[in-house]
Amino acid sequence: MLGLISLNGLAQAPKGSVLIQNATVITITNGNMEDADVLVEDGIIKKIGQDLRAPNGVEVIDATGKYLMPGIIDAHSHQGLDVVNEASAPITSEVQMKDVVNPTSIGLYRALAGGVTVSHAMHGSANVIGGQNATIKHRWGTINPEDIIMEDAPRTIKFALGENPTRVHGRGNGIQPRTRMGVEAIIRNGFNEALQYKKAWEDYNSNPNGSTNPPRYNERLQTLVDILDGKIIIHCHSYRADEIYMLINVCKEFGVDKLVFQHTNEGFKVAPEIAKYTMGASVFADWWAYKFEVYYSTAYNAAILSRNGAITSINSDSGELIRHLYHEAAKTQRYGDLTDEEALALITINPARQLGIDDKIGSIEEGKHGDLVIFNEHPLSVYAIPQMTFVDGIKYFDINEDADDQRISVSPTEMVEPIYLTEENHRCMQGTIRYYGENLFKHSH
Amino acid sequence: MKKTKNILFAFLLALIPFMVSAQIDGEFVKARTGTFLLKNATVMTVTNGTLENASVLIKDGMIAGVGTNLSEDGAEVIDLSGMFIYPGMIDGGTSLGAVEVNSVAETVDNREIGNVTPNMQILTTINPNSVAIPVTRVSGVTTVLSKPVGGLFPGTAALINLNGYTPDQMYAGFKGVVMNFPSSARRGRFDRRSDDDIEKAKEKAVKEANDIWENAVNFHQMQSEGAEMQYYPEMEQLAKVVAKELPLLIEVNAASDILNAIDWVEGKDINVIFMGCDEGWRVAEELAESGIPVIAGPVQDLPTRASDRYDAAYANPGKMMKAGVKVAIRTNEVENVRNLPFHAAYAGAYGMGKEEALKAVTIVPAEIFGVADKYGSIEEGKRANLLVSTGDPFETSSDIMHVFIEGYRIPLSNRHIRLYQEFLERDPGLGN
Numbered sequence: 001m002l003g004l005i006s007l008n009g010l011a012q013a014p015k016g017s018v019l020i021q022n023a024t025v026i027t028i029t030n031g032n033m034e035d036a037d038v039l040v041e042d043g044i045i046k047k048i049g050q051d052l053r054a055p056n057g058v059e060v061i062d063a064t065g066k067y068l069m070p071g072i073i074d075a076h077s078h079q080g081l082d083v084v085n086e087a088s089a090p091i092t093s094e095v096q097m098k099d100v101v102n103p104t105s106i107g108l109y110r111a112l113a114g115g116v117t118v119s120h121a122m123h124g125s126a127n128v129i130g131g132q133n134a135t136i137k138h139r140w141g142t143i144n145p146e147d148i149i150m151e152d153a154p155r156t157i158k159f160a161l162g163e164n165p166t167r168v169h170g171r172g173n174g175i176q177p178r179t180r181m182g183v184e185a186i187i188r189n190g191f192n193e194a195l196q197y198k199k200a201w202e203d204y205n206s207n208p209n210g211s212t213n214p215p216r217y218n219e220r221l222q223t224l225v226d227i228l229d230g231k232i233i234i235h236c237h238s239y240r241a242d243e244i245y246m247l248i249n250v251c252k253e254f255g256v257d258k259l260v261f262q263h264t265n266e267g268f269k270v271a272p273e274i275a276k277y278t279m280g281a282s283v284f285a286d287w288w289a290y291k292f293e294v295y296y297s298t299a300y301n302a303a304i305l306s307r308n309g310a311i312t313s314i315n316s317d318s319g320e321l322i323r324h325l326y327h328e329a330a331k332t333q334r335y336g337d338l339t340d341e342e343a344l345a346l347i348t349i350n351p352a353r354q355l356g357i358d359d360k361i362g363s364i365e366e367g368k369h370g371d372l373v374i375f376n377e378h379p380l381s382v383y384a385i386p387q388m389t390f391v392d393g394i395k396y397f398d399i400n401e402d403a404d405d406q407r408i409s410v411s412p413t414e415m416v417e418p419i420y421l422t423e424e425n426h427r428c429m430q431g432t433i434r435y436y437g438e439n440l441f442k443h444s445h
Numbered sequence: 446m447k448k449t450k451n452i453l454f455a456f457l458l459a460l461i462p463f464m465v466s467a468q469i470d471g472e473f474v475k476a477r478t479g480t481f482l483l484k485n486a487t488v489m490t491v492t493n494g495t496l497e498n499a500s501v502l503i504k505d506g507m508i509a510g511v512g513t514n515l516s517e518d519g520a521e522v523i524d525l526s527g528m529f530i531y532p533g534m535i536d537g538g539t540s541l542g543a544v545e546v547n548s549v550a551e552t553v554d555n556r557e558i559g560n561v562t563p564n565m566q567i568l569t570t571i572n573p574n575s576v577a578i579p580v581t582r583v584s585g586v587t588t589v590l591s592k593p594v595g596g597l598f599p600g601t602a603a604l605i606n607l608n609g610y611t612p613d614q615m616y617a618g619f620k621g622v623v624m625n626f627p628s629s630a631r632r633g634r635f636d637r638r639s640d641d642d643i644e645k646a647k648e649k650a651v652k653e654a655n656d657i658w659e660n661a662v663n664f665h666q667m668q669s670e671g672a673e674m675q676y677y678p679e680m681e682q683l684a685k686v687v688a689k690e691l692p693l694l695i696e697v698n699a700a701s702d703i704l705n706a707i708d709w710v711e712g713k714d715i716n717v718i719f720m721g722c723d724e725g726w727r728v729a730e731e732l733a734e735s736g737i738p739v740i741a742g743p744v745q746d747l748p749t750r751a752s753d754r755y756d757a758a759y760a761n762p763g764k765m766m767k768a769g770v771k772v773a774i775r776t777n778e779v780e781n782v783r784n785l786p787f788h789a790a791y792a793g794a795y796g797m798g799k800e801e802a803l804k805a806v807t808i809v810p811a812e813i814f815g816v817a818d819k820y821g822s823i824e825e826g827k828r829a830n831l832l833v834s835t836g837d838p839f840e841t842s843s844d845i846m847h848v849f850i851e852g853y854r855i856p857l858s859n860r861h862i863r864l865y866q867e868f869l870e871r872d873p874g875l876g877n
Contacts, residue, residue, distance in 0.1 A: 106751045113755040163548075268868045272875040288861075289577060289780035291548035300865035307869060320747050323755065327787065330841040336865065382790040382840050383799075404754035416640050419630035419699045419749045421723060 015043025016394035023063035040370030043392035071117025071371030075351035076315035079107035085124035095131035114323035115373035125160035154356035159236035194224035241269035271308035280311025303336020486525035506852030533587025533830035537740035538775030565600030579859035585832030692716035729768035763796025790839035
């Protein structure tokens with residue numbers, strides 16, 4: 001036991017060095033550079049330029065004719081999580097996804113094979129205020145969950161509006177919220193209770209030698225206090241314009257400006273408000289009509305949001321889509337004519353901004369992490385195939401060298417390897433079906 | 446913004462004949478037929494190579510001519526310099542038109558109660574006004590197989606064109622009875638049955654399928670010998686498969702199930718098409734030897750096993766094709782059938798090659814469905830189902846500029862585009 005603890009305590013992510021030469025470097029923030037080299041030392045991009053020399057012992061990769069871009073960032077994923085929903089109350093802000101991270105989940109390798117180096121492993125959408133999410137780096141090969149938690153990434157928390165929390169709690173449990181009015185009330189009540197809790201502690205702390213006992217510690221309320229104090233970024237599952245507008249108003253009232261909307265299918269209707277008052281929206285490229293609240297969607301959503309000045313990203317929420325986010329981003333050229341730069345920002349620097357890690361990743365700049373992906377063709381071409389993917393300068397995916405079978409753990413209880421014909425891709429509502437019956441959840445976002 | 450302008454321009458062009466009579470603000474643009482000469486395009490015929498600087502004449506719903514010296518007489522001339530003409534794409538497996546919003550049970554009409562309901566006709570429930578239809582066809586997908594899902598024999602699928610006001614106007618000349626072949630695979634991670642239970646359930650289902658089939662054969666024999674049969678619509682429909690009036694569309698995916706299905710079909714003198722074949726690559730040789738064509742997909746899909754290479758589903762159509770299987774591609778979608786070109790492109794990039802991938806969504810499905818005399822290529826005498834694009838229609842950077850279905854010029858608008866037009870620059874913007 002002691003050994004395990006000290007091992008965890010010492011766990012430090014491995015960092016590597018590599019020189020990638022002669023690529024078309026898509027920096028995202030500073031345009032493209034033809035025939036350029038990128039040198040990563042000890043996990044950090046040291047130099048970008050021409051004719052760079054590799055220090056002794058540093059591997060050189062010739063990327064002539066290929067494209068190098070920053071590792072793709074998925075602002076909404078459930079890959080690498082053993083559980084997704086703590087669907088037991090409308091507010092469960094005390095639970096943390098970092099407690100259920102599983103670094104051996106094959107979905108993480110498949111994401112690397114799609115050039116994705118960082119994902120936002122989120123709580124599900126069963127509750128109005130769900131659990132705290134984990135930002136993870138896809139360091140494939142470790143069995144220690146701590147190794148893949150991104151150091152220094154800000155705390156984020158899942159909120160959810162609309163059909164999912166009203167189904168789970170209103171229709172499933174017969175408690176508030178059953179409507180979008182109830183959803184607002186849950187948030188207001190939670191925030192106000194948190195303010196009372198904060199004041200109780202402030203009163204106690206201002207006079208610790210007084211006669212009152214310290215307030216009883218409450219992790220759920222303390223987390224809400226941290227949200228109100230701007231220490232946690234809200235990532236809110238949302239679809240309809242009315243509910244998006246509601247949360248903007250509530251957050252304005254409580255002085256909260258660290259707010260990102262997730263899915264946001266009707267975000268295009270309130271794009272000016274999202275642009276002005278929030279950290280933007282993270283959307284699907286083209287998913288719609290799988291449930292009623294996404295029936296009035298448009299695949300032009302990302303383009304409308306971008307052109308209105310909202311920070312916009314494209315996410316997967318899916319073990320399948322996470323493997324081709326570059327293609328999902330490319331759809332904004334069919335649906336709204338975004339430029340190459342705008343389209344690629346949707347899966348790099350913009351999600352980095354929404355996760356509060358744009359000082360570390362999301363572009364190829366000196367001083368940023370060596371999270372990189374090499375493509376055989378321009379990443380916005382439908383025929384593009386990722387060739388190699390690096391996290392912190394270490395190569396975790398190589399299309400030519402990797403074995404087919406990349407499993408780290410194999411279940412000893414499975415005599416025959418299971419075949420999944422309808423893989424559970426979309427796990428926003430995972431963990432709720434068994435409580436409330438399948439009929440309530442024919443979809444899962 | 447160049448491309449947006451092109452789309453809007455094409456949209457406005459479609460408006461012109463109506464502007465004179467337009468009394469209502471924003472009057473609806475209908476599909477309209479006529480004689481059209483599409484001039485100066487690069488024509489990707491699919492079956493006869495590429496024709497540079499060529500024209501296509503559309504008349505009476507048909508492709509009346511393909512070449513360089515076609516008469517402009519009486520035709521509305523559309524200059525397509527720098528653009529490409531492709532055959533309309535065909536999705537070999539969807540439930541388009543039968544489902545509107547998947548989570549709203551009242552709008553889900555592809556899944557009837559019962560295990561043996563081959564007489565359920567998907568064509569009956571096709572909604573010509575489904576919002577997803579115009580969303581789909583602006584991508585250049587002009588024709589889809591819409592199919593029922595559910596039990597062992599869930600119903601009869603139908604090929605439809607994505608224009609028309611009644612199911613019969615949309616019907617494109619192919620029907621097939623769907624069978625979900627008894628499976629030894631798990632339905633998903635929630636499926637926690639033991640391996641033994643799964644095997645037993647499969648064996649029971651195979652026995653049931655055999656019993657039903659025997660009944661259908663007997664029914665057909667008695668029927669053809671003139672016996673007076675009781676009303677038995679399920680058997681009547683299956684008897685049409687026995688009689689080879691309708692093919693059997695067998696959904697089968699796991700490798701061992703595919704082999705079982707090949708065995709099951711052997712010795713039965715019927716027409717068979719396989720659908721899905723997610724693990725077809727594992728048994729590609731056997732599939733090729735069986736001669737059974739496959740409608741594969743979705744291509745943008747996860748591997749079926751954790752141990753599989755990450756790109757197993759992308760590479761599946763190419764591997765089957767290279768082994769000698771006739772492969773068409775499907776999305777198995779409802780609202781996002783518009784992604785058919787991207788599924789095909791992935792198959793192309795991961796081993797199938799671009800040219801074959803294009804065939805897998807045009808001439809190959811037309812051949813599999815027995816409608817290659819009407820659809821699937823740009824040839825004189827075929828129905829005028831085609832698209833015009835600014836480049837490779839599989840690339841997202843290309844725009845689809847025109848779509849024709851059965852000679853109807855399709856307005857390039859739908860709810861997604863209208864919302865874009867309304868909300869790109871909202872007025873009032875910010876503030877009260």
